[in-house]
Amino acid sequence: MKKCGFIAVIGDTNAGKSTLINRLTGQKVSIVSRKVQTTSSRILGIAIFEESQVIFIDTPGFSEKKNGGSLERIAQDAFRESENILFVVDSKRKNFDANIALLNKIGGGKKISLALNKIDLIHKPRLLEIARTFSEAVHFENIFMVSGLTGDGVDEMANRLARSVPEGDWIYEEDVFTDMPFEKYVAEITREHIYHRVHQEVPYRCVTETESCQNLPDGSVKIVQNIRVQTRAHKIILVGHGGEKIKAVGKASGAELSSLLDRKVHLFLHVLIDENAAKNKSSD
Numbered sequence: 001m002k003k004c005g006f007i008a009v010i011g012d013t014n015a016g017k018s019t020l021i022n023r024l025t026g027q028k029v030s031i032v033s034r035k036v037q038t039t040s041s042r043i044l045g046i047a048i049f050e051e052s053q054v055i056f057i058d059t060p061g062f063s064e065k066k067n068g069g070s071l072e073r074i075a076q077d078a079f080r081e082s083e084n085i086l087f088v089v090d091s092k093r094k095n096f097d098a099n100i101a102l103l104n105k106i107g108g109g110k111k112i113s114l115a116l117n118k119i120d121l122i123h124k125p126r127l128l129e130i131a132r133t134f135s136e137a138v139h140f141e142n143i144f145m146v147s148g149l150t151g152d153g154v155d156e157m158a159n160r161l162a163r164s165v166p167e168g169d170w171i172y173e174e175d176v177f178t179d180m181p182f183e184k185y186v187a188e189i190t191r192e193h194i195y196h197r198v199h200q201e202v203p204y205r206c207v208t209e210t211e212s213c214q215n216l217p218d219g220s221v222k223i224v225q226n227i228r229v230q231t232r233a234h235k236i237i238l239v240g241h242g243g244e245k246i247k248a249v250g251k252a253s254g255a256e257l258s259s260l261l262d263r264k265v266h267l268f269l270h271v272l273i274d275e276n277a278a279k280n281k282s283s284d
């Protein structure tokens with residue numbers, strides 16, 4: 001009997017949700033960075049474990065600073081549409097009071113599992129103390145101790161989560177790992193390289209979009225993307241001295257796309273000033 005279900009992955013920004021989803025699916029589904037607020041939209045990571053198709057919903061993380069620790073709208077929607085929730089925390093944090101308060105507020109009627117992530121960074125006694133703190137305050141279906149970075153504990157977590165979804169036909173074809181359109185997927189890869197190389201508010205104030213993709217007769221693909229920034233000052237930062245910054249972003253993104261798509265990629269990036277770009281995004 002086949003099984004299929006959605007699992008909403010929610011938690012603080014930077015907790016490692018996207019890293020875990022990439023591990024769980026064995027694919028680069030969702031971009032990752034050291035900066036807060038990397039994931040900016042709802043992204044599906046679809047994985048198959050024996051008879052189960054599990055559809056993980058990656059969501060933008062929340063932060064005390066930005067929204068008082070309450071769920072972002074996209075995370076709220078994902079929470080509402082999923083019976084199963086995977087709540088991810090960074091075990092390195094000192095204090096989990098805000099997470100516990102939130103879980104007590106939203107928990108009713110949902111099957112919530114806790115992933116204590118980044119266990120590569122902490123000692124076992126502290127990990128057990130954190131697990132006890134959570135389990136005394138909230139009822140969880142499972143408490144997993146994992147590292148998205150090393151993969152430690154992730155297979156065991158995947159097996160348990162796969163068993164928790166209801167019986168039902170698979171929704172997606174077997175070889176599909178995300179619902180993201182190709183154009184958005186390739187734009188996200190470039191956005192990740194902007195996050196890695198450009199600092200302060202610029203990554204949060206720009207939008208990356210794919211203008212065109214063209215298959216060339218030699219089997220390679222030509223991809224043209226626009227990066228919309230809000231001000232001339234942001235454009236100067238993103239382009240860099242003599243264009244070195246944007247060239248580095250293009251080179252790194254092009255190389256990654258070549259590897260992900262398994263073909264040569266010619267990537268062309270245009271930086272445009274558009275004061276309405278990323279209007280409702282915020283870096284604070």
Ligand SMILES: Nc1nc2c(ncn2[C@@H]2O[C@H](COP(=O)(O)OP(=O)(O)OP(=O)(O)O)[C@@H](O)[C@H]2O)c(=O)[nH]1
Nearest residue numbers: 014015016017018019037038039061118147148149
């Ligand atoms: N050491 C360590 N670092 C990790 C682990 N998981 C994620 N990270 C790092 O933590 C940072 C944030 O990871 P993301 O996966 O982008 O976090 P996120 O929860 O998706 O963040 P938002 O999209 O902003 O909500 C990145 O630098 C990751 O490499 C882990 O298990 N161990």
Ligand SMILES: [Mg+2]
Nearest residue numbers: 017018038039
């Ligand atoms: Mg993320």
